[in-house]
Amino acid sequence: xxxxxxxxxxxxxxxxxxxxxxxxxxxxxxxxxxxxxxxxxxxxxxxxxxxxxxxxxxxxxxxxxxxxxxxxxxxxxxxxxxxxxxxxxxxxxxxxxxxxxxxxxxxxxxxxxxxxxxxxxxxxxxxxxxxxxxxxxxxxxxxxxxxxxxxxxxxxxxxxxxxxxxxxxxxxxxxxxxxxxxxxxx
Numbered sequence: 001x002x003x004x005x006x007x008x009x010x011x012x013x014x015x016x017x018x019x020x021x022x023x024x025x026x027x028x029x030x031x032x033x034x035x036x037x038x039x040x041x042x043x044x045x046x047x048x049x050x051x052x053x054x055x056x057x058x059x060x061x062x063x064x065x066x067x068x069x070x071x072x073x074x075x076x077x078x079x080x081x082x083x084x085x086x087x088x089x090x091x092x093x094x095x096x097x098x099x100x101x102x103x104x105x106x107x108x109x110x111x112x113x114x115x116x117x118x119x120x121x122x123x124x125x126x127x128x129x130x131x132x133x134x135x136x137x138x139x140x141x142x143x144x145x146x147x148x149x150x151x152x153x154x155x156x157x158x159x160x161x162x163x164x165x166x167x168x169x170x171x172x173x174x175x176x177x178x179x180x181x182x183x184x185x186x
Contacts, residue, residue, distance in 0.1 A: 002154060003039075006164045010171025023175030029079065031072040038065045038072070046126040059101070059126060066093040073166075080173040085166030091159030095140035103130035103141035108155045112145035 014021070029035070045062040066089055073086030096102050104127050130141055142155040156164075 006167040010168040013172035027175035081169030088162030098136035
C-alpha cells in the first residue's frame with residue numbers, strides 16, 4: 001500500500017513540475033517487465049501461507065528477487081531515483097540475509113499501532129520480532145514507526161525509506177530531460 005502512495009506522490013510531483021504522463025510511456029527503462037514481475041513476487045510471496053520446506057523455498061525465492069531488482073536498478077542507474085531505489089533494496093537485502101528475515105522491533109510496531117498490546121506477526125520466514133541481543137544490523141531493521149491512518153500504520157526500515165524516495169523520484173522525473181523543480185507561483 002505504501003508503494004502505491006509513493007507512486008501517487010510521484011505523480012503529484014510530476015504534475016506540480018509540469019511534466020506530462022506521456023513521458024512515463026516514452027521512457028526507456030531497461031528490464032521494465034522483469035522489474036514488474038519481481039515487484040509482484042516481492043509483494044505476493046510473503047502473503048502466501050506456507051509451512052515447512054515450502055515456506056523456506058518461498059523465502060529463498062523472495063530473497064533472490066532482491067539481487068535481481070538491484071541489478072535492474074544498476075542497469076538503469078542514470079535514471080533519477082534508481083540509485084536510491086537500488087541502495088534501499090541493498091540495505092534491505094543485507095539485514096534480511098543476515099537475520100533470515102526482516103527483524104521488526106516490537107516497540108516501533110506498538111508506537112505505529114498506538115497500542116502497547118503484544119505484537120502479533122504473521123507466521124512465516126519473511127519477518128520476525130527482533131531480539132535485542134540476537135539481531136544483526138539492527139539499525140537496518142524495521143525500526144521507524146509511522147502512525148497515521150489505519151492503512152499507514154507501519155514500521156519501516158532505512159532501506160524502505162530509500163526505496164520509497166527512489167520510487168517517488170523515478171515516477172516524478174522518468175522520461176524527462178529536466179531536473180525536478182517545483183514551478184514558482186503555482
